[in-house]
Amino acid sequence: MLGIEECLTEVMAIPGALDAILIDQTSGMAVATGGGSRHLDAEKSAAGLSGTLQATLDGLAATSPTGTVRVNEMIITADDGHHLLKPLETVFDGPLVIYVRLDPGRSNLALARHRLQALSGRLITT
């Protein structure tokens, strides 16, 4: 069983991880940061990332044949790395989102996804 800080430490231990942020999706607040994101404006990144996820949910809900959508994981491959967003549902608040940016040359996307999945189960049980 993990706490928030240990969770971030383990996220940063994923091979190729460059930075990591834990985001409160409702308010778009950075709950905790790790790695290179300590030097970034984490508040701004968190607000932007939460907006990205929200826009994706809006767009996919419109696209989905049932009109509803549930995102388990979002992967964006960009020039500056692979961005992974994993929303974790909680019973008491909006989702908590784990964000990690991976070095495209040094990381293994499949491994990273597997590690995030395992981590999220230890951070929050639903």
Next chain:
Amino acid sequence: MPTAESVLRGLADDRATGALRLGKAGVFYLTGGRVTYAESACCPRAEDLLVAGGRISAHAVRQARQAASEQRPGGGLLVDRGLLTRGELEFCVLGAVLDAAFFLFDATGVRMRFRPEDRHWLGPQWYFDVTGLLREHGRRRAQLDQAWPSAELDTLPVVPLARIPAQQVMLTSLQWEVLVGADSSATPADLARKLGRPAYSVLLAVRQLGAAGLLRRPEPPPEAPPGEPPEAPPRTSPKTSPEAPAGAPPETRSRVPSGPPPEAPVPGAPAPPGASAPSGVLPRRAGAAARAGTAPEAGIAPEAGIAPEAGAEAVRPRPSPEWLPAATGDPTDVNLLIRLRNALEALA
């Protein structure tokens, strides 16, 4: 009278440990100058969120609370008994503290008292510095106003409209919970307690629903603008979205039927007395164009070239200013009239 903010900053500078009571509004708990817990009368507490969400039982909370001591705070007990993960407890406390702080910083006229011996039974789970709490308070306030800048629904019972002006809506899960939980008597704060969700999140959802025009709004005060139909129903009737193709889900969040002020759009500098003849058309179209984001010069007819669209926009049935007769029209008719007028103007 000192504000909660200034007193809290002073306590932070002194690295104080204890509880700052703000009258009946709530309590801040500090540990070594940092805030470790906060409770507000209008927010569910951390244990309420956990119990209402079905994560743990009220019995388990009571047991942990009774067994808690300063050496062994209740939060650790809950985690050690395997009832919660540390991450869940931390995230829950974090959410509850930010939620309570949002309302506590706005509390005014309360008697403040600091009691150094008081501790919260959960024990410190997450540490906030006062500056960070205030920054988040400001951010949330801005987010709330961005969703809908009106506080009129904040403290009233939430009443969803039986029939809504849109044909299709998209909801977030929390907006759904709010609508399902609304019983026409519960205010946003009551709903938060009932749903086991932070009061701020519920308030935000209510503002979003209000902006989308899905909630009943309070009766306008009696001294509402005279000569104006009170709620302007024609404007929100389903017919009014000719721009949304049938089948495409209208984005209710972006379309804000109740957003614009209730008074009819001021026709950009209402046609000066000597201006060209069909003053019945011009101001209305100017209003339509203004809503589309362009600010047309008064008196000019800039939309002559884009007549079909602008015309279709202009025929939306909507309340006219009192000095104009209410008029609706078939777009083709209006377009024909516009062309006729343009031809006559060209002749003159």
